[in-house]
Amino acid sequence: MSFKLPKLFLYVLGAILVLNLLQAFFTPLIFDEAYYWHYAKELAWGYFDHPPMVALMIKIGNVFFNGELGVRFVSCLLSIGTFILLWLAIDNPAKKKYIPHFFALVFSMTLLNAYGFFTLPDTPLLFFTALFLLVYKRFIAKPSFILAIFMGIVMAALMYSKYHAVLVIFFVLLSNIKLILNKYAWLAVITSLICYTPHFIWLYEHDFVSIKYHLFERPNAPYNFNKYTLGFLVNLVAIFGLTFPFVYYALFKSKSKDLFTKALLYLTYGVLIFFFISSFNRRVQTQWIIVVSIPMAILVYNYMLENGKIRKWIYRLGIINIVIILFLRVGLIYEPLFPVNYETHGNKAWMKKIQSEAGDNPVVFENSYRNAPMYAFYTGKTSFSLNNIHYRQNQYSIDDSEKAVQHKKILYISKYLKKNKLAFPKKSGSIYYGVFIDDFESFRKLRCIVNDEKFELNDTEHSVTVYNPYKEDIGLSKLKFAIAYLNGSKQFQELIPIDLVPENDKITQLSANDSTLFTFKLPKPKTTNLPKYFKMVISENDLQYGLNSNTIELD
Known part of the structure; x- marks a missing residue:
């Protein structure tokens, strides 16, 4: 050869x-x-x-x-x-x-x-x-x-x-x-x-x-x-x-x-x-x-x-x-010369437009592992993707980038905010909206580990361990829990809030780097016909519910 x-x-x-x-x-x-x-x-x-x-x-x-x-x-x-x-x-x-x-x-x-x-x-x-x-x-x-x-x-x-x-x-x-x-x-x-x-x-x-x-x-x-x-x-x-x-x-x-x-x-x-x-x-x-x-x-x-x-x-x-x-x-x-609007077009200018409003404040994009790094690349400023139940996990779910936006004044960018003066239209035609949050705090790494193996839509009581991987305690008053029902294709269908009952009724917080045991009951879905799967999800400080458990099959 x-x-x-x-x-x-x-x-x-x-x-x-x-x-x-x-x-x-x-x-x-x-x-x-x-x-x-x-x-x-x-x-x-x-x-x-x-x-x-x-x-x-x-x-x-x-x-x-x-x-x-x-x-x-x-x-x-x-x-x-x-x-x-x-x-x-x-x-x-x-x-x-x-x-x-x-x-x-x-x-x-x-x-x-x-x-x-x-x-x-x-x-x-x-x-x-x-x-x-x-x-x-x-x-x-x-x-x-x-x-x-x-x-x-x-x-x-x-x-x-x-x-x-x-x-x-x-x-x-x-x-x-x-x-x-x-x-x-x-x-x-x-x-x-x-x-x-x-x-x-x-x-x-x-x-x-x-x-x-x-x-x-x-x-x-x-x-x-x-x-x-x-x-x-x-x-x-x-x-x-x-x-x-x-x-x-x-x-x-x-x-x-x-x-x-x-x-x-x-x-x-x-x-x-x-x-x-x-x-x-x-x-x-x-x-x-x-x-x-x-x-x-x-x-x-x-x-x-x-x-x-x-x-x-x-x-x-x-x-x-x-x-x-x-x-x-x-x-x-x-x-x-390109027959359609492609993803190389307009992003640089769009990110500069957002940065002109955000200044030196970090920008948190809702459900976009695409926009968050693009913003950081073209502006040199801090960004983060906050992923919720309407999206999927990605690298931002497991790395340490969440730390950089904690307790900072941030500009929150989403397609789904109510229309306001901070509007950021893209070249593709979609419009994102922004709102400033003075003291942003998220706990997207909280994990719900469901201990039972068989789940049916009845009044059976189940146990769940909530693991707090953070270095600080998290007050339960900051958290809301819910069940997210999914169809057979694992697509999100319906969200129903639930109450978690702590094993010890004196518990008021999730201790740092520790697990806390709770019990719960699966609520009956209101609009979903025969859901196939569910997730346990958490909302912190009234943010959209996150992705906090594995996908669990219903019998």
Whole structure:
């Protein structure tokens, strides 16, 4: 396997790198990037929604650059690395004659192009998938101790990028089941687990909050064919654009001629089938299937080298794809060129407008892990997302950012406040309203731990432990308790206040870093027909009720 890259390849690669760096510099952040920038303010072995690789990338980038380029610098480098790894994974010597065709294929893949400058967990996922496949190719040709160690490290890096990486590792293993008898393969697995141990420890210390959310707590709408299954099929087209019929034709015609090709096919079909089945249960987001771009780029380009007609069509349509993508990329910066209002548009000015009213006072956004970090990024001021029963938990629910707004005068921003003079219309058309709170106090980390296992809508008395993780006592007079009923899709339906009876009737406060035992009865719902789940929720100082317990199933 030659690692020498042709001059034309390097020239095109260099041009793409310069283009991506310029795009990264001039394009305002999207909301997810701002959220991951919030991650990076305090490096950890894990975060609420994702493993820590994306935060580490931003932290490294900020060493070299400020602003948007600092957030995206490492992504620009990794995307170039992905193209190099894909090229090295292709053995056909004819590839040197068709370098423009290679770039017409890979650079025309919509999300592979976008992740060339956006910083999202999928960016390192794509890079480490390409690296994993290249290392695996060498491993099956000649396994060794050093190669096994390196493959284990790469597998861990995959898992540190995004939890979906488990599908990459699983389907490659499934394609070569004899690996379970290979001592070097076991060495790779053990190395990977050792490298991943810090994240396992982080999950344990945080009560497996990420796993619980993704697998059990995440709300979901009832099945809808158009939004779910048809949406999944549309995504299959969207990730390849105009080249999609020829790309999938090349995939269909590709045959398993060796273990490496077999791994590529298993990985591609495995991911597609997995998410097709998932589409009957939930909406499959486009980026969830983006990892198939890596094995498909190798399979399709190899097929292009052997089939002139397909090569011509993919090349022509790929060029059209690229022209359209580049036009839209300009539109990310220059708004009039983009066909719709996109999330890179108007946020900077909107945050400055809010800051002009807030001054140096912190801003608390109701239910928005998107707006809170965007405000902090573009103003340099303190912000916080106060999450309630109408929303979901996120990184602001578990980190220490709540401390920075306690007992401060804050500007509270919400879509749902009564209309007043502090109105902040967004470019998208939605209007947020603001109100100042002189002495803000929240206790969103209070946890209700329900002790019983069986719950029915009757007069049975149940016990609940309320845990106060704060360093100060909290008076019960500041708190209100309620039951939030959810439907079968875990969507909030109805809120009914309840009284908690303390085990000791002399208790008037929740002691610091301590648990207090109460009893309660489930009230009958007034408007919800046969709720499937419930949560115990708490309102502090008349704020909206929070998210204070796990989702509990009703019998």
